[in-house]
Amino acid sequence: MILDKFKLNGKVAIVTGSSTGLGQGISLALAEAGAAVVGVDYVPSPDTKKAVEAFGGRFLEIVADLMTIAPIPDIMAKTLAAFGRLDILVNNAGIIRRQDAIEFSEKNWDDVMAINTKTVFFLSQAAARQFMAQKSGGKIISIASMLSFQGGIRIPSYTASKSAVAGITRLMANEWAKFGINANAIAPGYMATNNTQALRADAERSEAILERIPAGRWGTPADVQGVAVFLASEASDYVNGYIIAVDGGWLAR
Numbered sequence: 061m062i063l064d065k066f067k068l069n070g071k072v073a074i075v076t077g078s079s080t081g082l083g084q085g086i087s088l089a090l091a092e093a094g095a096a097v098v099g100v101d102y103v104p105s106p107d108t109k110k111a112v113e114a115f116g117g118r119f120l121e122i123v124a125d126l127m128t129i130a131p132i133p134d135i136m137a138k139t140l141a142a143f144g145r146l147d148i149l150v151n152n153a154g155i156i157r158r159q160d161a162i163e164f165s166e167k168n169w170d171d172v173m174a175i176n177t178k179t180v181f182f183l184s185q186a187a188a189r190q191f192m193a194q195k196s197g198g199k200i201i202s203i204a205s206m207l208s209f210q211g212g213i214r215i216p217s218y219t220a221s222k223s224a225v226a227g228i229t230r231l232m233a234n235e236w237a238k239f240g241i242n243a244n245a246i247a248p249g250y251m252a253t254n255n256t257q258a259l260r261a262d263a264e265r266s267e268a269i270l271e272r273i274p275a276g277r278w279g280t281p282a283d284v285q286g287v288a289v290f291l292a293s294e295a296s297d298y299v300n301g302y303i304i305a306v307d308g309g310w311l312a313r
């Protein structure tokens with residue numbers, strides 16, 4: 061039956077940036093759909109763990125700083141030790157630095173590119189190697205952005221990093237589809253999380269953004285849950301290399 065194809069029972073998912081925001085919402089959604097979730101963040105994820113365990117779900121917390129790729133072998137080892145396999149990777153952890161392009165610093169460039177792009181690729185590579193070793197296929201879901209399609213203002217490294225996420229999502233699909241691996245991305249619009257706190261605090265920018273969103277409101281972590289479950293599930297087996305916007309109509313404007 062069609063709804064059974066959305067179920068994730070018996071699956072194991074890694075979600076990065078699981079402590080808050082979109083990563084917390086996605087962790088909860090995958091767990092509700094039946095997956096065991098490994099939440100990776102540089103701070104603990106107590107709220108996420110509590111919420112998952114409240115409905116009898118399984119959640120393993122791993123504290124790791126994804127600014128470098130050094131923790132990746134340990135993340136994979138702990139996941140396999142706890143749950144024995146891996147089926148889904150959600151590359152959600154990401155940062156943004158705001159500064160006029162004319163003054164933009166090398167540090168603001170390197171930091172954002174490190175976590176938003178380099179770690180996304182090498183964690184995906186580690187997951188794909190595991191999917192291939194299991195001969196099971198698997199799902200890679202990366203969090204892209206409107207800045208995978210548009211230029212943005214005062215965020216040059218963020219725009220570069222999220223445009224890169226769109227590109228490597230397509231590349232991974234091209235190389236790994238034949239192994240039953242799907243690589244897709246979710247491009248959230250303007251969502252009310254820590255990531256956009258500075259933007260929402262700027263009355264002028266906030267009003268201009270809200271006025272342009274056809275849905276007439278900022279998005280929430282709940283808004284990305286359905287797409288995340290779809291892309292993590294058998295229901296999306298023939299969707300590959302695609303970037304799905306969840307933006308209240310922003311790109312349609």
Ligand code: NAD
Pocket residue numbers: 076077078079080081082083100101102103124125126127151152153154155175203204205206247248249250251252253254255256
């Ligand atoms: P957020 O800042 O609330 O969440 C980011 C998460 O990443 C947090 O859990 C944080 O602790 C974690 N993180 C940050 N640095 C880390 C590090 N060095 N190591 C490990 N984990 C780290 O913001 P969010 O909006 O939930 O962002 C989630 C993703 O969605 C990001 O990739 C962001 O770029 C993307 N995104 C957000 C929006 C939006 O409007 N909020 C729009 C498009 C894309």
